[in-house]
Amino acid sequence: MPENFQNFIAGEWVAPSTGNYFENRNPADWNDLIGCFPRSGPEDATRAIASARRGFVQWSRTPAPLRGAVLQRVGELLVQQQEAIARAMTREMGKVLAETRGDVQEGIDTAFYAASEGRRLFGRVVPSELRNKWAMSYRRPIGVAGIITPFNFPMAIPTWKMFPALLCGNAVIFKPAEDVPHTGHLLVEVLLEAGLPPEVIQLVHGQGSVVGRALIEHPEVPVISFTGSTETGAIIGATCGRMHKRLSLEMGGKNAMIVMDDADLDLALDGVVWGAFGTTGQRCTATSRLILHEKIHDRFLKMLGDRAGTLRLGPGLEERTEVGPLIHEESRQKVDRYVGIGKKEGAAVLVGGSTASGGALDTGWFYQPTVLAGVNPGMRVAQEEIFGPVLSAINVGSLDEAVRVNNDVPYGLSSSLYTRDVNAAFRAMADLDNGITYINAPTIGAEAHLPFGGVKQTGNGHREGGWEVYDFYSETKVCYVDYSGQLQRAQIDTYD
Numbered sequence: 001m002p003e004n005f006q007n008f009i010a011g012e013w014v015a016p017s018t019g020n021y022f023e024n025r026n027p028a029d030w031n032d033l034i035g036c037f038p039r040s041g042p043e044d045a046t047r048a049i050a051s052a053r054r055g056f057v058q059w060s061r062t063p064a065p066l067r068g069a070v071l072q073r074v075g076e077l078l079v080q081q082q083e084a085i086a087r088a089m090t091r092e093m094g095k096v097l098a099e100t101r102g103d104v105q106e107g108i109d110t111a112f113y114a115a116s117e118g119r120r121l122f123g124r125v126v127p128s129e130l131r132n133k134w135a136m137s138y139r140r141p142i143g144v145a146g147i148i149t150p151f152n153f154p155m156a157i158p159t160w161k162m163f164p165a166l167l168c169g170n171a172v173i174f175k176p177a178e179d180v181p182h183t184g185h186l187l188v189e190v191l192l193e194a195g196l197p198p199e200v201i202q203l204v205h206g207q208g209s210v211v212g213r214a215l216i217e218h219p220e221v222p223v224i225s226f227t228g229s230t231e232t233g234a235i236i237g238a239t240c241g242r243m244h245k246r247l248s249l250e251m252g253g254k255n256a257m258i259v260m261d262d263a264d265l266d267l268a269l270d271g272v273v274w275g276a277f278g279t280t281g282q283r284c285t286a287t288s289r290l291i292l293h294e295k296i297h298d299r300f301l302k303m304l305g306d307r308a309g310t311l312r313l314g315p316g317l318e319e320r321t322e323v324g325p326l327i328h329e330e331s332r333q334k335v336d337r338y339v340g341i342g343k344k345e346g347a348a349v350l351v352g353g354s355t356a357s358g359g360a361l362d363t364g365w366f367y368q369p370t371v372l373a374g375v376n377p378g379m380r381v382a383q384e385e386i387f388g389p390v391l392s393a394i395n396v397g398s399l400d401e402a403v404r405v406n407n408d409v410p411y412g413l414s415s416s417l418y419t420r421d422v423n424a425a426f427r428a429m430a431d432l433d434n435g436i437t438y439i440n441a442p443t444i445g446a447e448a449h450l451p452f453g454g455v456k457q458t459g460n461g462h463r464e465g466g467w468e469v470y471d472f473y474s475e476t477k478v479c480y481v482d483y484s485g486q487l488q489r490a491q492i493d494t495y496d
């Protein structure tokens with residue numbers, strides 16, 4: 001009998017009001033059933049919100065350094081449990097162990113950063129324009145934060161959102177992606193073990209269209225943070241706009257790596273293989289376009305074809321595996337559909353191009369690492385997010401053209417440039433229209449203590465991580481204290 005996991009609502013592990021559960025299976029072996037998780041209804045979300053409101057009253061009055069101490073303990077527990085959680089995560093979503101260990105590490109880094117922020121969370125004291133008057137700003141918690149997260153970084157992304165939200169004094173309702181409920185469960189267990197007051201965190205499993213929607217549409221959830229598709233983000237944005245909610249969106253990407261004729265090609269090769277096929281291409285930061293200077297175009301594609309063709313596919317739990325499966329059948333079909341579209345548009349399949357089979361691969365959602373050559377910048381495979389191990393190679397004649405091609409897509413998350421010309425690199429950093437640019441490194445590899453996010457259809461102007469996210473999860477309050485004992489009118493009595 002598979003285990004039935006529960007929601008965590010109002011300080012207790014409880015069954016969903018619907019009585020319904022969904023199966024969670026290993027994408028590398030669909031015969032491996034991890035457990036069944038609640039398919040919750042709107043009532044579960046409503047109960048969670050009522051409880052989180054109570055949690056908020058208590059937590060928002062807890063001094064920030066003490067909130068930080070809880071997050072310090074969270075980080076320590078994640079260190080102790082890193083290996084176990086990484087294994088559970090690989091089993092649940094497929095990426096290789098080295099990557100799931102890194103995913104937990106990102107959670108650890110985020111916890112320790114948040115813990116230290118508890119002793120900063122700076123406001124400002126600034127001079128008033130009037131005598132005997134103080135002017136200052138400080139941060140207040142907002143309320144209940146609804147956190148809706150994707151499958152590809154089951155630990156890092158929830159912690160990017162949750163830990164700063166908690167440190168700022170908010171209560172959190174967590175709705176993990178349906179593909180990774182087990183990692184969500186383990187994370188909430190860690191928070192509770194660390195001593196977070198139970199009503200400050202609620203875990204409600206289920207569908208985005210039911211649970212996510214209930215959070216977004218409820219007036220007592222004033223802050224929403226969502227990472228996922230641009231289409232879903234647009235729907236969430238419409239509702240949050242209508243209800244005047246604070247909303248952070250992290251959505252699609254179509255990230256490019258540019259390799260110039262003066263680049264270290266071996267270095268660029270390592271970079272593109274990691275950028276395009278790490279996490280089986282299922283990152284919003286994945287390298288999905290390769291823009292090659294014409295002088296090295298053929299040579300580099302040859303090197304890439306040779307390397308990509310030898311990548312070892314398999315279950316991520318096997319240490320030898322380099323590329324794990326896709327998350328589910330629908331995703332594999334989508335990837336295959338895009339390869340078909342690319343071929344129809346005139347691209348050539350340099351390597352890969354179909355599902356992978358044989359032995360252990362027959363019971364998982366495997367797809368061959370694929371490189372499409374001869375891609376034109378306007379083709380759909382060069383414009384649309386595929387979210388799989390498919391890389392589109394584009395030939396250009398100059399850096400200016402490469403920058404234009406990079407910028408000419410609806411998204412703007414990350415970009416990468418390989419060159420030895422420092423002047424060209426600095427010029428390009430200014431011109432590449434992305435939230436993140438890497439020089440001589442691939443499009444992935446954001447660090448937890450720097451702001452993360454993108455421009456255009458990738459986001460709505462907010463950043464996760466780093467110092468900026470603390471602005472998102474707090475309300476600025478300004479206080480003026482006039483100790484002059486008389487009415488002083490700003491702007492009017494100032495220059496008397």
Ligand code: UN1
Nearest residue numbers: 153283284285444445446
């Ligand atoms: C994502 O791509 O979905 O920069 C998040 C990176 C990771 C986080 C990526 N630190 O690739």
